[in-house]
Amino acid sequence: MKVNVVKAIQSDVPLYEDFVAQVYGQSDVDIRSRVEGWVTSVNFKEGSQVKKGQLLYTIDDIEYKNRLDRQASEVTQATTELVRAESELSRVKPLTELNALSKKDLDNAVAEYEAAKAHVAATKSSLENAKVELGYTRVLAPFDGLVGISNVREGDYVSRTGTSVLTTISSITGVRVRFEISEREYLRIAQQSMEDRESARNNVQLLLADGSVYGEMGTVDFANREIDPSTGTLTMEASFPNPDGLLRPGLFVKARILFSTYTGAVMIPQRAVVQLQHISQVYLVNASDSLKVTTIETGPKIGDAWIIKSGLKAGDRVAIIGSAGVSANSKIEVVEQKWPEENK
Known part of the structure; x- marks a missing residue:
């Protein structure tokens, strides 16, 4: 056969x-609104590349501009009050040294001056905060990247307290x-x-x-x-x-x-191995072209090959029986087959 x-x-x-x-x-960043308001424009093409600092959304900024103007006015008033308190302190201090005014008058003038100075610092801080919030009405790309689908459209209302994501970059x-x-x-x-x-x-x-x-x-x-x-x-x-x-x-x-x-792995095709329960066997072909059943120990499978840990050595001839009706010690007609395929 x-x-x-x-x-x-x-x-x-x-x-x-x-x-x-x-x-x-490398970075996946959800873009969210940091202020509340109506979206007035969407300024990017969905699914496109955007650059760092590119304008993505604008949010209605009238409220934040008014707040900025109001805070600027309060800074002016506080600065004027500071100038008045400083002038009063400058007047009271030498008079106190001459005992023309009491120490209490000096303490009051110092307290007013310190309070006015603190008020200027507070109003300036509020002004800076108003500037920052006004800046948040312009939503910019944090880095170069690929922008996704926009979850809001022009006219939608967004909130800093909401969990909605405007888009993702x-x-x-x-x-x-x-x-x-x-x-x-x-x-x-x-x-x-x-x-x-x-x-x-x-x-x-x-x-x-x-x-x-x-x-x-x-x-x-x-x-x-x-x-x-x-x-x-x-x-x-x-x-x-x-x-x-x-x-x-x-x-x-x-x-x-x-x-x-x-290292030095001996391999044969998986189809050449016959498995009976936990035993793996192959049909060795001897010099007289007869078959001999040999038990082997298999290792990992690699592609269509099986690494043989023991029972075979390189160069041994192994029969691929398949459905052929042969048994141990049968005489066969050898048909040499090249393996693996890339060695043809």
């Missing part, structure tokens, strides 16, 4: 782990990718050597939804301080450059991390 036969190969195999992950902007020149690892995976990483951990930290790939591999490598920045007791997982975050803006917040991806390299 004709049977396909492959040779066991040996090479160093990188061992990766894939984790479901989600993309976040994300900085996507670089992105953050968050994923979770299990307690078992965490312990495996924690017990690795410093060199292996550093290699894993700096070798993070992204698999996109279409199965393609993102062209930039990432680096793990941090792990959360605790294991989430409700899920038994540890949240980790990696950063990736995003020069072309391909990655956007909310995108689901897979984070692929190189945990270690299996």
Whole structure:
């Protein structure tokens, strides 16, 4: 009977782990109103790039301008009162020294002067606060980024005490990718050597939804301080450059991390392994093209291959039986099959 036969190969195999992950902007900032009023204009195109300091919204500012004018008037009045109190103090002080006026008169003049000075400081503070609030009627972009959909339109009323978000801006020149690892995976990483951990930290790939591999490598920045007791997982975050803006917040991806390299791994196709309960076997082809059943110990699966820990060596010929009706010690006609495919 004709049977396909492959040779066991040996090479160093990188061992990766894939984790479901989600993309976040380098900064994702909710834009909220810091004053109350009616939105008078929306000054950006939704989904576009905006620059730091660019005007996004204007809010009706008549009330805040009136408050500013009122505070400016109060500063003027307080300053005038300070000048009067200072003049009175200047008059009373020498007269007190000549005993023409009592010390009580001097104390009163000093108190009035200090009160007037404090009143000027308070009114100036209120004036500065009014200026700040007037500035808040113009909502500006806090940094360069990608602006989202506006949640308000011209004529809507906004409030500083509300929880509504006007819009969200994300900085996507670089992105953050968050994923979770299990307690078992965490312990495996924690017990690795410093060199292996550093290699894993700096070798993070992204698999996109279409199965393609993102062209930039990432680096793990941090792990959360605790294991989430409700899920038994540890949240980790990696950063990736995003020069072309391909990655956007909310995108689901897979984070692929190189945990270690299996040195000198012997591998055969998974389809060549026969599993019976907890026992793994292969059909070895000897020099006389007869089959011999051999028990093996399997390791991790890599693509369509299986790493063999023991029971095989590089160069051994293994039959791929499939549904062929052959048994141990059967004589076969060998059909050499190249494997893996890229070696054809």
